[in-house]
Every structure is written in structure tokens, then in C-alpha cells.
Amino acid sequence: MLRLRTGNRELIKDLNRNLVLNLIKNRGPISRTQIAKEARLSLATVSGVTATLLKNGLIQPVGQGESSGGRKPVLLRLDPHAGYVVGLKVTEHRLICALTDLDANVVHRSTFPFDAAPGVKAALDSTAQAIRAVVAESGIGLDKVIGVGIGLSGVIDGEAGICRYSAILGWRDVKISEPLEKRLKLPVYVDNDVNTLTIAEQWFGYGREHDHFLVVTIGRGIGMGMVVNGQFYRGAFGGAGEFGHTTMGEDGPLCDCGKRGCLEAWAADPAVVRMAVEAIQRGESPGLARLLGEGGDGLTLDLVVSAAEGGDRTAREILARSGYRLGVGIANLVSIFNPQLVIVGGEGVRAGEFGLGPMREAIRQHAFNGLAQGLEIIIEPSGDDAWARGAASLVLGEVFKSPIYRGEQISLLAS
Ligand SMILES: [Zn+2]
Numbered sequence: 001m002l003r004l005r006t007g008n009r010e011l012i013k014d015l016n017r018n019l020v021l022n023l024i025k026n027r028g029p030i031s032r033t034q035i036a037k038e039a040r041l042s043l044a045t046v047s048g049v050t051a052t053l054l055k056n057g058l059i060q061p062v063g064q065g066e067s068s069g070g071r072k073p074v075l076l077r078l079d080p081h082a083g084y085v086v087g088l089k090v091t092e093h094r095l096i097c098a099l100t101d102l103d104a105n106v107v108h109r110s111t112f113p114f115d116a117a118p119g120v121k122a123a124l125d126s127t128a129q130a131i132r133a134v135v136a137e138s139g140i141g142l143d144k145v146i147g148v149g150i151g152l153s154g155v156i157d158g159e160a161g162i163c164r165y166s167a168i169l170g171w172r173d174v175k176i177s178e179p180l181e182k183r184l185k186l187p188v189y190v191d192n193d194v195n196t197l198t199i200a201e202q203w204f205g206y207g208r209e210h211d212h213f214l215v216v217t218i219g220r221g222i223g224m225g226m227v228v229n230g231q232f233y234r235g236a237f238g239g240a241g242e243f244g245h246t247t248m249g250e251d252g253p254l255c256d257c258g259k260r261g262c263l264e265a266w267a268a269d270p271a272v273v274r275m276a277v278e279a280i281q282r283g284e285s286p287g288l289a290r291l292l293g294e295g296g297d298g299l300t301l302d303l304v305v306s307a308a309e310g311g312d313r314t315a316r317e318i319l320a321r322s323g324y325r326l327g328v329g330i331a332n333l334v335s336i337f338n339p340q341l342v343i344v345g346g347e348g349v350r351a352g353e354f355g356l357g358p359m360r361e362a363i364r365q366h367a368f369n370g371l372a373q374g375l376e377i378i379i380e381p382s383g384d385d386a387w388a389r390g391a392a393s394l395v396l397g398e399v400f401k402s403p404i405y406r407g408e409q410i411s412l413l414a415s
Contacts, residue, residue, distance in 0.1 A: 014403035016041060020049045021058065021078075022400055025103075026208055028077035029062045035076075050076060057082045058102075078102060083146040083399075084138075086131050087392025089193055089384075090114065090152040092168045095127060097134040098388030099145075104204040104396055106385050108138035116169040123169070124176070128183040147187040149394030150176065151196035151387060153221070157238045158191040158394075164238070167256065189394040194241060196390035197382060198225025199232060199397045201343055204389070206378055212339045216243065216330060217346030217382065221256075222264040226337065244268065246329065263329045267322040269301045269348050275318045276304045287312025301351060308354045316354055323355030327362025334367040334375060342375065345382040 019039045024030060027038070036046045053059045060079040064072035080103040089096040091114070098109040112130040116123045127150075135142050154166030161177025163169070180188040191199070198215040201207035211230040217223045222244030226233045234240055244264035245257055252261030253271065265271055277299055279285045287307045288299070307315035330342060342363075349356065356379060364372050380386075 016045060017049050018402050020046060021053060024059050024076050025078045025400060029075035031065050031073035031075055033073055080105065084140055084144050085146060085392040085395045086134060086148045087388040088131060088150045089387035089391050090150065095130045096384045096388050097130050098392060099134055099138045099140060100389060100392040102396060104200060104389050104393055106389060108134060109385065109388060110134050110137060120174050124179050128180055131184060145186060147189065147395035148184065149196065149391040150188065150190040151193035151391040153193050155239045156190055156192045158189065161190055191394055193387060194223035195225045196394055197345065197386065198227065200390040200393035202227050202232060203393055203397050203400055206341060206343060210340045213341040214333055214337060214339050215343045215345065218326060218348030219269055219346040222268050243329065248325065248329065267325040272301055272304055272318055272322050273299050276315065279314045279318065285312060285314035288315055305351050319351050319354035320358040324358040324362045327359035328366050331363045331366030334363060334371050338371055340376060341378065343378045343380055345380045349379055349381050
């Protein structure tokens, strides 16, 4: 929901401040004159805004730039240590917890065991404990922490701070932000984990240069986040981006969601493993069978990849087929959204070129005429740091996003 402000003058002041802050973040160290030129604002307006930002400690002077005659201008940059944020990714058995600075650099990271089985209250208690622990371990005072961002897989209503549905935790309509805010006395933002990665790319990664891009993750499932016209897109109920459950052949393999033929039932890591086990059982893959014994028990994606690296043709074919399917799916997205950039991440990209080569080929073959030509595809493996930074970016994005879309909770923005 958009929060409309009363008073145009306040809003214009906020918009100017946002413009200046983002220029300093993305282009700093930068002089006031350069900011005025790029933002098309008067030097007096820029000086007023930077005075407030300096007073709040969000930016700092760093040396002097080249003079074009007269005094050398002072250069300004974001002070990454003006505040810190906790980012937390919830997985089935672990909490990956990181403290980052305002530039999304991970200052300290820890993982904690996690179990949702004893119930929601116990799960939230251990989450709050993990957040306090990572802050204490970092040696940075809790008073320097401006908020907490949480990413988890499932359908998350970020606006309300509620997990609508999470398959891995077995949660339906569980309040997350409010009970944690009570425990921690800090603003707590929550979103789908792939959305958090997308927001991190938007503010701190490759997405800074693009207004139209998609993030596709492959791992246990297949997820997607999208930025359209420079805005992160959530859909009507926060459920947009369930790319893994788009149907590719309605009589295909059974998916975890109960339907048949979902993309992830063809192409995610468990699907690759399932196809490899079936190949072993049919006696088609001596390379895989040697690694595993006849039944195929204990097979993992890593073993399939090492069989492929060892020259096993069946393993290579399976990885190529699943990569190609993923590429067909991405080609459909390219035809719908016409993005400038697709970032492919997640644990599954460690299958490497065996899958990624065919994926690129499928995008070229199947995207609508011309749409794949200028398309940039970036492969970015997402480890623990990336997920935790992503979660932190939920809060950091609030600092840098336009006031028209922002909530009011972040204390650093008080003028
Ligand atoms: Zn499905």
C-alpha cells in the first residue's frame, strides 16, 4: 500500500534527499557541484541536503577533488559505519545470521541450529536469540543496529510481516515481524528469500545499473525475483515469482506442490538426482553406478556433477536436459518481461557448464525474436553470505528507496 504524505514541500524535500543520498552511495566520492549537475538541483539545495546527511552521520567528507579553478571541492561518500543491520536467512535446519554495514558488507557471520518442529513461539525465541548472539559476537553495540531483515522460502506478505505459507517450516499465516519487534525492540522486515536476493542486487549489485532485471535461483527449488520499471515487483498478495511452479507439460513428473509438470520437477536439484537414480536403475550409467552401488542410494547433485566431470555420458545428458528445460522457462520470462539482465544464482549453479551451456542455448533458441539479443546473463553462485546480505538488504533498501514507497521505521532517516 502506498503511504501518501501530506504537504508537498515535505515530500519534495524527502525526494531530493533520496536522490542526493543515492548519488553519493552509487557514485561517491563525489563533490556537491557534481551532485547538483547530475541531480539537476541547485547547489544551494544540494548543500542543504548534504548538511543534514552529514549531521545524521550518513555521509562523510573524504579528501578533496580536482579543482576547475578556485578552491578544491570536498568529496562526499556514504559512511558505511553509520549504522548496521542484521540479515537472517531461515533454512530448514539452520539460521544463517550476518551483521552488515550500510554498504551491505558482511562484518560478522554465524550460523545457528534451527528446528521449527517445537512450534512457532519456540522458533521465534531461538530466532531472537540468534540475532542477539550475532550482534554480541560482532562487538558492535545493539544501539548501532537499525533493523533486522529476514528471508525465508515460501509466500511472505512483507507489508504485514506475515509468513502466509512455508513448506519447509510447515507454517501457515504465522506473524513474524510483530512478535520479533516486541522481543528485540528493533524494526523487523521479512520477505521471501529470493526476493531478498533480488533487492540486494537492486541496491548493491548488478541491478544498480538496470531498471528491468530478473533473478532466477536454482537449488532445492527454482525461484525468481523481478524488478520492473525500477521497482521491485511483488504481485497482489506477495506471491509473484513462483517460477518453479509454472507448468511445462501438464503430464510431467509430480512436483512437491502436488501438481504435475512444474518446471522445478524437471530441472531443480532433486529432479536431477531423481533422473540419475532412474538411469542407474535402468543400468544406463556405469559411471554413476560405480560411484554409488546399484540402488542409487545417497546420490547427490555433487556426485552427478563429478560423474559428468569424469566423462559419464548419462550424467552429462541429465545435467544438459535439466539446464535446457530451465533455459526454456527463462526464455518464456524473457518474452514476457523483456529484461536487460537475468542473474542466475542459487546452489544449483555449481553443476557448471554442463547445465549452464544448454540453458543459454535454450534462451537463445526460444525467446521471442530479438529479445535475447541484447540480453545479459550473469551467473552468480549464492552461498551463505549472499543469502544473509540479501536479508539485510530488506532493511538497507528502506534507507535508500524513494520516500514514496518507504515505511517510517528507520531512525537514521529522521531529519
Ligand atoms: Zn509445483
